[in-house]
Amino acid sequence: MAQPCPAARTGLDVRVLEPAEAGREVAGEIAALVRASSRAGRSCVLGFATGRTPLGVYSELARIQREERLAFDHVTAVNLDELLGLAPLDPRSFRAWMRARLFDALGIPPERALIPPCDLDQCDAESWCSSFEQRLARLGGIDLQLLGLGRNGHIGFNEPGSGRQTRTRRVELAAGTRADATAEWGGTEGVPTHAITLGVATILEARALRCLAFGERKRAIVRRVLEGPVGPDVPGTFLREHPDAKLYLDPAAF
């Protein structure tokens, strides 16, 4: 059961639920959006995120697809970010991660999944980003964007210092972000240094934002997102300026 939460005095609708329940609720909302757009004969653009937090949403979406035969054939998927400096088929790329955890299960083919290639050099990354923004505008924007929260308050890879007007671009990862990824990369030196991320402005243009943060390790940054000044020091605070943003926390993160 969702509990109404006093911290909702910020612009964010805060819901405190166990992760599995949050996963079911968000997946149910996404499924309803997919059904409604299909009935209306419209396409649907869904923004996805990597990380541990959205896994419950993804397993529930895969279950709905399987058991309720929900078709995703009119859905275009957009990914929040991608690491750079990898070989094109590196299994640690977010592209490979999304395919293994979600896209194959939902039947979303590569041509309907807008994820930056992970092997772009600086120049190609810049041109990919500007053509991505144009393509997104032609698609009519993102209907619902799923987000996690970095321990430093990043959304996507908009690290502290990322302003409200930033668009999709190549960024350098913060030291703490790289340190948090050490386990998957066999030491800090192996962790990629750069990434492409949707910008803060690009994210805020999505019609709905659903952000999830679970566990004790997110509690301190969640406080700052809810109660600190809105601004680039903690990019997650910009969620408070969105008209339809929900933050799902478990009791440990709240």
Ligand code: GLP
């Ligand atoms: C990475 C991703 C973010 C994600 C964050 C939180 O930095 N770029 O998009 O939200 O990690 O990850 P986790 O869900 O594993 O805590």
